Amino acid sequence: MVYDRNEVPLVSELGFAVGPGTENLVGLEITEVNNLPPPHGVCGHKNLKYYDHYSTSGCRDECHTDYVIQRCGCKEPYMPGNTSVCNPVELYDCAATATIDFIKTAAHDCECPVPCHSVTYEPVVTTAGFPSHFWSASLSDIYQRVYNITLSPEYFSENMVFINIFFKELSIEKITQQTAYTFFSLLCDIGGAMGLWLGGSILTIFEFFDLLSNSTHFYYTRLARRK
Template sequence: MENGNRTYPHKHGPNTVSGDWVQQEADSVPAMNTASYRDRVSWWAVFYKSVPNAIGIGGMKYAFNSSEVKWRRLFWLLLILVAFCLLLYHVTNRAQYLATYPTSVDIYTNYTDVLTFPTVAFCNYNAYRHSMVAGTELEAFLNGIMFDSSFILNASSTYASFLDSVTMSDLFIEYGHRAEQSIINGRWRSSETLDHTNFTLKITDWGLCFVFNDADSGDPPLTVNRPGKEQGLELGLNVEQYESFIDSTARYSTGFQVLLYDYGTEPLITDQGFAIAPGTHTHVGVEVTETSNLEPPYGLCQDKALKYFNNYGYPECFIECRSDYFYNACGCKFFALPMVTNDEECTVLDYFLCGGEHWEGFVKNHTCDCPVPCHVRSYKPSISNTAYPSAYVESRYSSLFSFPDGFMQDNFCLISIFFKEISIQQVTQNVDYNFFSFLCDMGGSLGLWLGGSILTFFELLDLFGNSIYIHSKRAPNVRK
């Protein structure tokens, strides 16, 4: 429009610029290189922008939301950091506990209809009968080393022909107490009468023993279906104090060493037995315990393979270890090792010369690798005593059998062995805390402190992976 000589441009809407002007301005701007998307937007920005919706943790949507006011974001961020520290402490504590391989023990009583009666070994404290060794070379030799420790060096030549011709097992059997003289009478389950033929002879670490319900006899194990003395073993024994003989191997007490052990296993009489004395009636109530232990790393048990025994147990392992020690030292078999090897047993000369020399070294310095068995059945005795016999019984028997005064109290003893109840106490070692328990604790900690779960870890991994993928693969929208 014209007004006089002046010309005015056409008006457009308020605050607008004509398209021609914009185009001219655009054309006047020099061309610029367009930066790629990954250069203009950092990975951290992609990660930060995705956090509120990618991880299901309470408070994330406030702490990482740029539209929220600063103090609110700071408050929630602080809460999340504190909760994360508590979570880290809890998880670390549980991880350390898991690393200790913790266990627990369950104890319960299993009532059964039938129980296997234990094998019972009876061993006289006196090794050799005086009437058998009196006037023999054995008496002179044993008495000599009893009072002079160096006697063995001189005696080795004086008694060499005798000492080198017999073994310790020969001495125990030939000069030891006889079963028919030691076992006076007996009853099994109040109905079956027993005598010496119901017992087997066994050479043990103690010496010669009489064994009842022995697997070596070839008979099946005896069983009991009711508790009480009427269903057990009652045995009268003669200590034969009048046959006592003192020597360096003798024990200065009188009586019998008794051991209850599982049928089919080996005994350690010296370490595990209990004693009964003449002039007493010993009442032995038995409780059965079965123990199940865990293997490493949670426990220490191991059913180790043995050379001389089919089944593993501590007594079998110790007997084998001791026998191997003396075999390596002396070149012959220790007398307590059962006849399961063709190795020649040590003679009496070997036993006292070589065995005596190395015995102290074995006891003090040698350690047997005998781990805890994984399964053990044991028979725990509860022992009480009464005087035996009564004055009346002794007077009657003394007159009947022409015993001298005090003979029965000095020589006879009575023992009753029975189950207190027909049950087995089961002791089982269990894994108390495993990796699954650890995962459950982790999930509980996440839920308690952060409102998350185990899946939160996978959400976090997904967030990292997805943000990296978006940052590396997403192309910019370039305007042409």
């Protein structure tokens, strides 16, 4: 599993498996996410007891740890903190049951907001057979001549694994939330609406007075000519 240094590794959920006798090329795609805090977004931050930096995985792991400690008075070996580790009997009788109950019910009660900034590494794994028959035979011969150790070619096929981890592209995909409708946009819309409707009303009033003055002038002009 490849993860950000501020994240808690969730190997069982996000990890990938490699087996002996294979060559694995792992290309990483990097995604950087920037979320907005309230009132425009839902991202947040909280101080954690067991970790220096906030992350959703760290918050959930801390919530899980506190739940098990509260139920059993001890923690599982992989959990953070200085609480004593459960012995085998406590692990079987209490901690395992507490973990199952936490996943089913209590996990939904954990208040873990979405972080405002996060970086994820998405692996793209391709696999091929390794090593080849020629290389296995060559390695067997080298170990026999140099180290005087007899190893069959099948030994290398059954016990060797090759992993090459690299960046798939020398670029980062950035996902940034932006405010769709700001207070300044609201003022502009209000000003535009007022300008449209109020401007139209004033223009109509001026046109009415212009028509009235022209009609009055025309009436008195005709009246003067009759006299």
